[in-house]
Amino acid sequence: MTKFTDLNLAPKVLKAIEDVGYESPTPIQAGAIPPALEGKDVLGIAQTGTGKTASFVLPMITNLARGRARARMPRSLVLCPTRELAAQVAENFDTYTKYMKLTKALLIGGVSFKEQDALIDKGVDVLIATPGRLLDHFERGKLILSDVKVMVVDEADRMLDMGFIPDIERIFGLTPFTRQTLFFSATMAPEIERITNTFLSAPARIEIARQATSGENIEQHVVMFKGSRRDRAASEKRQLLRALIDAEGEKLKNGIIFCNRKTDVDIVSKSLNKYGYQASPIHGDLDQSQRNATLEKFRNGEIKILVASDVAARGLDVASITHVFNFDVPGHAEDYVHRIGRTGRAGRDGKAIMICEPRDEKNFADVEALIAKEIPRLENPLGQPSEEASEAEAVKSEKPKRTRTRKRKSDKPAEEKTAVESGSADAGQDTRSEEPPKEARQERRQDRQDKPEGKSRRGRGRKDDDTKVIGLGDHLPSFIALSFDERQAG
Ligand code: AMP
Numbered sequence: 308m309t310k311f312t313d314l315n316l317a318p319k320v321l322k323a324i325e326d327v328g329y330e331s332p333t334p335i336q337a338g339a340i341p342p343a344l345e346g347k348d349v350l351g352i353a354q355t356g357t358g359k360t361a362s363f364v365l366p367m368i369t370n371l372a373r374g375r376a377r378a379r380m381p382r383s384l385v386l387c388p389t390r391e392l393a394a395q396v397a398e399n400f401d402t403y404t405k406y407m408k409l410t411k412a413l414l415i416g417g418v419s420f421k422e423q424d425a426l427i428d429k430g431v432d433v434l435i436a437t438p439g440r441l442l443d444h445f446e447r448g449k450l451i452l453s454d455v456k457v458m459v460v461d462e463a464d465r466m467l468d469m470g471f472i473p474d475i476e477r478i479f480g481l482t483p484f485t486r487q488t489l490f491f492s493a494t495m496a497p498e499i500e501r502i503t504n505t506f507l508s509a510p511a512r513i514e515i516a517r518q519a520t521s522g523e524n525i526e527q528h529v530v531m532f533k534g535s536r537r538d539r540a541a542s543e544k545r546q547l548l549r550a551l552i553d554a555e556g557e558k559l560k561n562g563i564i565f566c567n568r569k570t571d572v573d574i575v576s577k578s579l580n581k582y583g584y585q586a587s588p589i590h591g592d593l594d595q596s597q598r599n600a601t602l603e604k605f606r607n608g609e610i611k612i613l614v615a616s617d618v619a620a621r622g623l624d625v626a627s628i629t630h631v632f633n634f635d636v637p638g639h640a641e642d643y644v645h646r647i648g649r650t651g652r653a654g655r656d657g658k659a660i661m662i663c664e665p666r667d668e669k670n671f672a673d674v675e676a677l678i679a680k681e682i683p684r685l686e687n688p689l690g691q692p693s694e695e696a697s698e699a700e701a702v703k704s705e706k707p708k709r710t711r712t713r714k715r716k717s718d719k720p721a722e723e724k725t726a727v728e729s730g731s732a733d734a735g736q737d738t739r740s741e742e743p744p745k746e747a748r749q750e751r752r753q754d755r756q757d758k759p760e761g762k763s764r765r766g767r768g769r770k771d772d773d774t775k776v777i778g779l780g781d782h783l784p785s786f787i788a789l790s791f792d793e794r795q796a797g
Contacts, residue, residue, distance in 0.1 A: 309337040315344055317369040319406035324365070327402060333358030338513035339489070340366050346487050348510035350503055354493035355462070356648050357515050360399045363459050363489045367433070368404050370457070376410065376430035380454035384482065385435045386475065388465040390415040390595060391602065396461065397435050409433065414440045417595025424449050438466070438474035445481065455482040463492035463499050464641070472498060479506045494641065525651035526658045528685040533665055544662060545578045548634060550688040551660055552584065552612075555630060558658070561605065562630030564614045565646045567638060575634055576614040586612040617642050625649070633661035636670040640677040660685065 309332055311324050332340065335353045343349050343366035353359045367383055376382050387393040397413045404411075412426040414436035420443075427434070427450055434441070434450075444450045458479070460466070466475055479488075488507050492499050503510065532547055534540025552559060564579075566572045569590040576588035587601045587610045604610040606625055617637065628650045637643050643661075650657025661682070663671045675681055 314340045314365075315369075316340070316365055317372050317407075319372070320365055320369050320403060323403045323405050324361075326405070329361075333362075335359045335513060335515045336362040336365070338515075339363065339511070342511035343367070343487075343489055344369060346370070348487060348507045349489045350507060350510040350512045351489070351491040351515075352493070352495060352513070353491060353515035354645070354648060356651075359491050359515075360396055360461075361403065363461070363491065364396070364399050364403055367457055367459070367489070368400070368407060368409055371409055371432050372407060376432045377454060378430045379427055379449065380451045381412070381427070381431045381434035382454060383433050383457040383459070384441075384452070384455050384478075385433065385459040385461060386438055386441065386466075386478065387435065387461045388437065388469055388471060390417060390437060391598070392462060393435050393437055394599070400433060400435065411435060414444055415595070416440050417598075420444070420447075438471045438478060441478060442474055452478070452481040453483055455486050457487045457489065458482050459489045459491070461491050463490060463502070464494045464496060467496060467498055468639075468641075472502065475502065476506075493645070524656050525647055526656070527647065527661075527682045528659070529661045529663050529671070529682045530685045530687050532662050532687060533691065540664070541574075544634070544664070545575060547662060547687060547689060548575065548632065549579070549582055549584070551632065551662075554688050555658070558629065559611075560627070560629045561608065561611050561625075562613075562632060563628060563646075563649050564612060564632040564634050565637070566614065566616065567635040569616045571634065572614050572616050579612060579614070584612055585610055586614050588614045590616040617646065627655060629657060631657065631659040633659070636661060636663050636667035636674060638670055640670070640673040643674045644678065 311321055311329070311332055314332065314337075316324075335351055335357045339349050339351050339359075339362040343363065349363070351359055351362060353362075363385070371382060374382065385393075385396055387396055393413060393415050397411060400409075400411050409432040410426070410430070411433040412423055412431045412435070414423050414434060416437060416439065423444070427444070436444075441450070445452065460475060463475075466472060488510070490503055490507055490510070495503075530547065530551065532544060534543045548564070552562075564575060564586070566575055569592060572588045572590045576586045579586035587604065589598055589601050593601075601610065601613070605613045614634075631647050631650045633643070633646060637646065647657070647659035650659060661671075
């Protein structure tokens with residue numbers, strides 16, 4: 308078996324690896340580090356959880372140990388699709404360079420330009436950035452990319468999903484032709500293939516088996532669920548989620564609940580808290596400091612359950628997540644693989660439980676086709692909801708807190724409206740960052756795409772809307788949860 312000491316890494320890098328306690332390189336590391344150290348281009352087909360971050364950071368810093376950065380001219384560039392992923396790469400960078408004198412800057416939305424400009428002005432060895440923010444700096448004339456010797460593209464398939472490929476192509480064009488490129492993607496969609504054919508030169512190709520298709524360390528289940536009545540389905544589904552969490556008992560140390568829509572992220576999180584579960588929401592509309600604070604609390608165990616959207620949790624690297632719950636079947640089968648890959652990391656066991664409603668069956672079939680196996684069905688621990696039972700439950704748990712009259716159409720986005728109207732602690736606080744990040748826009752698009760067919764965006768006054776507003780509590784009329792379209796609101 309390959310050892311880190313066989314890989315020609317700088318002694319100071321080896322010392323840092325020893326401190327972290329890794330025993331041996333993972334397959335992507337053993338495959339990518341030698342060609343990367345030789346200055347070759349690398350095409351790594353691997354997803355998060357395989358150790359791919361170290362597979363590019365370790366050779367990069369070994370090679371960068373020689374030479375110095377000049378003002379405004381970073382020597383290397385790491386492009387990541389999301390702020391969270393960029394922040395994690397930066398953390399990895401700090402860990403592995405602890406015995407070295409290399410400098411870095413992190414260019415991500417939600418952090419002030421001023422601070423980042425000051426670092427770039429001094430000169431940095433490694434610039435870690437999301438594509439949009441990098442181009443913003445470039446356009447303001449603050450950054451010169453002609454000294455970039457190594458460029459890393461991390462999670463290229465995510466970049467594609469998020470519409471960043473034109474930005475990536477532009478950035479490639481701004482860096483010298485002679486640069487080394489280390490390119491990572493979990494999948495090779497035709498568009499990704501095209502980019503690698505255009506911008507990589509005779510790359511060493513290292514392909515690591517997909518975690519979810521090969522990784523038998525994640526126990527997967529699905530519960531088929533149908534609400535007793537259309538206007539009860541949402542609260543019954545949350546009740547089912549609680550039952551599934553309870554059924555895991557002590558085994559559940561920490562978990563992520565994925566929802567397809569960010570409106571649901573807020574609703575599910577609030578509902579769990581109401582029932583005494585410690586949960587916090589994370590999605591692209593929350594500002595960066597809130598997202599960081601939530602992630603930090605989740606990492607250090609203060610928060611047990613994170614309720615997340617795909618975009619916000621992308622690349623989230625917490626080594627020991629015991630459970631993933633899919634509150635919805637994801638709209639893209641690929642996302643299932645990414646979601647469940649948050650658990651069962653670094654060889655640990657993990658469990659992934661998904662709820663599937665009748666309207667999700669097509670997406671569910673796509674998931675099973677992608678992973679090429681049947682996901683074992685789990686009985687609904689509450690039994691299939693019946694109308695009578697749910698009426699009884701409704702009387703017990705959904706006593707109206709106050710009488711509610713329909714409000715005038717306001718300028719507030721739907722999620723915020725929910726917070727205000729249900730009197731949460733966040734009421735009135737605008738959770739959007741001043742400059743809505745691209746990932747937030749992507750989520751908004753996703754929210755719209757995910758609307759059940761035939762429903763108008765606003766949906767007001769339609770006969771299939773909730774007409775009976777019983778009260779607040781755990782029940783939420785569906786019109787409140789509809790996505791808000793700023794363009795129409797003016
Ligand atoms: P990544 O794929 O880069 O997101 O890494 C997934 C996880 O594996 C992270 O928690 C790393 O700290 C961990 N890891 C990376 N390299 C190794 C290694 N050689 N041995 C054990 N764990 C590792």
